Amino acid sequence: MKLKPLTALCSNSYRSEEMMQRFNEFVLRFPKSFILAIAIITLGMGYASRSIRMEPDVTQALPQKIPAKRLYDKMGEIFPSKEFVFVGLSGTNLFLPEHLQTVWDLTNKLEHDSAVYSVISPTNISVIQGTREGMEVHDILASAPNTDDQIAKFKHDLLNSDLALGNLLAKDESAFGIMIFLKNTADVKEYIKDLIPAMDQFDQKTDLDLLLTGKPILNYYVSLGMQRDMAVFFMSGIGIIFILLAFIFRNLRGIFLPLSVVIFAVIWTMGAMAILGRPMSHATEIMPILIMAIAVADSIHIISHFYHHVSLSPDPVARTITRATMTEMLSPVVMTSLTTMAGFLALGTVGAESISELGYFTAFGVFSALIISITWIPAFLAILKIPKRYRGKESRRHAADWVEKWGFFLVRRQKWLMPFIILMTLFSIWGISRLQHSFSSVENFPVDHPVRFANEIVNEHFAGTTSFDIMIEGREPGDMK
Incomplete structure (x- = not known):
């Protein structure tokens, strides 16, 4: 009775061999x-x-069991935009009329793209001022400033704006920043593919140094890499x-x-x-x-x-x-x-x-x-x-x-072989203990790569390129009113 399993195993093995030979x-x-x-x-x-x-976006690989991943996807469904591109314009004496005209023209050009949900720029933000009746909200500019008084007022409003300072204007006044928010329905890769050469052409028309950064830019270059x-x-x-x-x-x-x-x-x-x-x-x-x-x-x-x-x-x-x-x-x-x-x-x-x-x-x-x-x-x-x-x-x-x-x-040389293997194993274990984890895709680029250079400049002069999203959700419709 005990030989039956072995006999069955041999029989199955024989049938497998026979099937393989028939296939051959x-x-x-x-x-x-x-x-x-x-x-x-x-x-x-x-x-x-x-x-x-x-698919260079590492967030797509995260499992849905992670709460932050579920929230990230939910925000994309609720809100019309969650991706943004940061355009930096740096140079000396930013508040010259020709430089302000450049920022004005670039902002208008970016706003009219079908893939763009909104653009936040030094030239299109709203200014909130207190009045006797309460407060007044108006656009910071109606047109590009070209007189000394207009430029002085514009500069004063920017420096006194919590939104602009550090986000749209570097604290050392060395660079302007423009934030482009893309629609969730936009083909981000195609938009970035068209944006980069367009910005290169625009850069050649001005003496300001133009740079691009943000998650869509990073993902585009990662995809090419x-x-x-x-x-x-x-x-x-x-x-x-x-x-x-x-x-x-x-x-x-x-x-x-x-x-x-x-x-x-x-x-x-x-x-x-x-x-x-x-x-x-x-x-x-x-x-x-x-x-x-x-x-x-x-x-x-x-x-x-x-x-x-x-x-x-x-x-x-x-x-x-x-x-x-x-x-x-x-x-x-x-x-x-x-x-x-x-x-x-x-x-x-x-x-x-x-x-x-x-x-x-x-x-x-x-x-x-x-x-x-x-x-x-x-x-x-x-x-x-x-x-x-x-x-x-x-x-x-x-x-x-x-x-x-x-x-x-x-x-x-067999008597030396085993000690050598043991020594290499111990050395490898020591090396494993010194491994470091890195989650920054930017650091994978060479130091002189445009996307890494732009990221370092923005992190140095502005609030940074990484966003932290917080969603406050009510229990019933209308709770946020």
Whole structure:
């Protein structure tokens, strides 16, 4: 009776092996069909991936269980604007007529944009004055001041305004500030994309130094940085993998097949994200390089075993050698891929949405690499001719020689190996204790980057670029009256 579970386990294992071998035979029976199918799927996913978008806003990744996140989203639903851009204009002697005319013209231009909810500027704020009857509210300016008396009165009103001083006028009178509040319905990225070159053109027409900052500006530059970093990581990864494959196999087949698996797996994953409408975030931007590192391993194992079988046969047949290779490798490749997928799927338990998506889509990328590795590679190996130089002799490769020498080196010095590992582990634990957490996206930019420079200037001369929102909510409609 106690042997039944073991017998059942062996039976299930046998059935799994049998199913895998049937799948292997099916691939080898129709290799060209599988090659065509993989190519068509890749083209389709590649086309879909063109619409993938970037999401640099870290607040979108926060889970709804955080009260501050729920309040943040609720404020966006209730109030017409929660994002603002800060425009700074600095220079010497700000209160010259031509400088005030520049601020006046810029304010009017910004107010008439359809994406803008409101603009708060030194030239359009309201002034509150006490009177015998109570108080009087009027615009600070009816037109741009151009006489000494008008400029003096305007300056006096600004310096005595709690709203303006420190927010719209630097306390040292070195800069003006304009706050642009955007509508919640506005396409912020497109607005910023148009605003930056427009402000550059405006900057060339005045001797004031113009700078832009604020969360929308920061997110725009972060988005550009994410696109650039992903391109650099991807191309660097492809280059490194190409060099390693060339060093290991030294033939086009050994380079092309693993490299195609890597590229196809990334394309499939990016296409899946685009189809599901999921953006690339701070977390998922590292996903392509993760998939590349994982996807290349199985294909290297398969091709290495293929050449090993070729070396053992004086007159090898490609289809027969491929069958023998996949008979040995199919089960290990599937099992290692499934366990890797399980590890990444565990990230789905994390509360942050972007981290969960990193786990889900990386697991999908590993699965894609698995499907491509067990179809695309054996299909090609089965139809390509085996070069004569590999037949009937062991193909010694520099990589194998190096690994063998490294193994002998470790064996000869095994008594030093364990103390070294323990020492490195202790050193790593000490290093982990010194890790620091940074939540400032601005600090990720180089010191001379425009967005970091603008942020530092605004924080130095004005109240700052970070807002703190407080919402007071009544229990019944009309409680706030």
